[in-house]
Amino acid sequence: MRTGPKLSRNAPCWCGSGKKYKHCHLKEDLMRGQPRRVVVDEHGREIIIKTPEQIEGIRKSSQLTREILDMLEERIVPGITTEDINRWVHEYTISHGGIPAPLNYRGFPKSVCTSINNVVCHGIPDGTVLKEGDILNVDVTTILNGYYGDSSRMFLIGKVSPEARRLVEVTRECLYLAIEKVRPGNTLGDIGHAIQKHAEQHGYSVVRDYIGHGTGLKFHEPPDVRHFGKPGTGVVLEPGMVFTIEPMINAGGYEVKVLDDKWTVVTADGSLSAQWEHTVCVTSTGVEILTEKHG
Numbered sequence: 001m002r003t004g005p006k007l008s009r010n011a012p013c014w015c016g017s018g019k020k021y022k023h024c025h026l027k028e029d030l031m032r033g034q035p036r037r038v039v040v041d042e043h044g045r046e047i048i049i050k051t052p053e054q055i056e057g058i059r060k061s062s063q064l065t066r067e068i069l070d071m072l073e074e075r076i077v078p079g080i081t082t083e084d085i086n087r088w089v090h091e092y093t094i095s096h097g098g099i100p101a102p103l104n105y106r107g108f109p110k111s112v113c114t115s116i117n118n119v120v121c122h123g124i125p126d127g128t129v130l131k132e133g134d135i136l137n138v139d140v141t142t143i144l145n146g147y148y149g150d151s152s153r154m155f156l157i158g159k160v161s162p163e164a165r166r167l168v169e170v171t172r173e174c175l176y177l178a179i180e181k182v183r184p185g186n187t188l189g190d191i192g193h194a195i196q197k198h199a200e201q202h203g204y205s206v207v208r209d210y211i212g213h214g215t216g217l218k219f220h221e222p223p224d225v226r227h228f229g230k231p232g233t234g235v236v237l238e239p240g241m242v243f244t245i246e247p248m249i250n251a252g253g254y255e256v257k258v259l260d261d262k263w264t265v266v267t268a269d270g271s272l273s274a275q276w277e278h279t280v281c282v283t284s285t286g287v288e289i290l291t292e293k294h295g
């Protein structure tokens, strides 16, 4: 049985330092005798490094989440209600062996979040009819065999104003610019900075009060993944970390408020808001987007 690390002594270290493994983390890994299982964040909370078996479970759950969002693409048109979306997500999830994670999570009453126009996140599906010109975020989280996959997309309802479409596009660019920063040795601050820079260059603002998160074994785990920040700060990324990146970008100010239903988050100034989310895994060479179509 092998106990030592797999990397050869002269290979570049897994941490991304650019140094040879023998001049970097080799000694530490040998002393531990096995891959490290947790990394502690700046608040002393443990970030679980997932095993290959756990990552495979999270991958399968993430792919079911991705399929659910794909299933919605052609069904979301003017005239349907957000309750219709809730029913489609619930039934598809259950019939594929999954459980919709939002349902009863901290008292959330539905199986999916639907956030229209000035709603930032956590909108509750109801009888609201989608109308031409709306922009909508649908946030799906699936539990499959105990593993979580969390992803959200924006949907344009019929013909949408150029301003709204631009916000949706720039927010998607923010997510992908952030994902490009995911590799061993980079930091969570690099991710936040990439998002903030792109959003603010376009005159938009980044929501501060809601953030991405570790996920996979539970819905929300350490670390906190902020969508703003300074390069080179915060937790250093390591292979086996699994977390979401889910920037919420407002056309106006970043301030938000929560409605009396205790869930629906809206922009304080009534401006439009957009969000895209993926669950990603740090690999030895970079990133795997677990909730994106594979193969």
Ligand code: MF3
Pocket: 101, 102, 103, 105, 106, 108, 112, 113, 122, 139, 140, 141, 150, 244, 246, 277
């Ligand atoms: N899916 C959301 C996220 O990205 C969380 C929704 S919590 C719920 O973290 F209770 F509203 F479903």
Ligand code: CO
Pocket: 150, 212, 213, 244, 246, 277
């Ligand atoms: Co999330």
Ligand code: CO
Pocket: 139, 140, 141, 150, 151, 152, 246, 277
């Ligand atoms: Co989500």
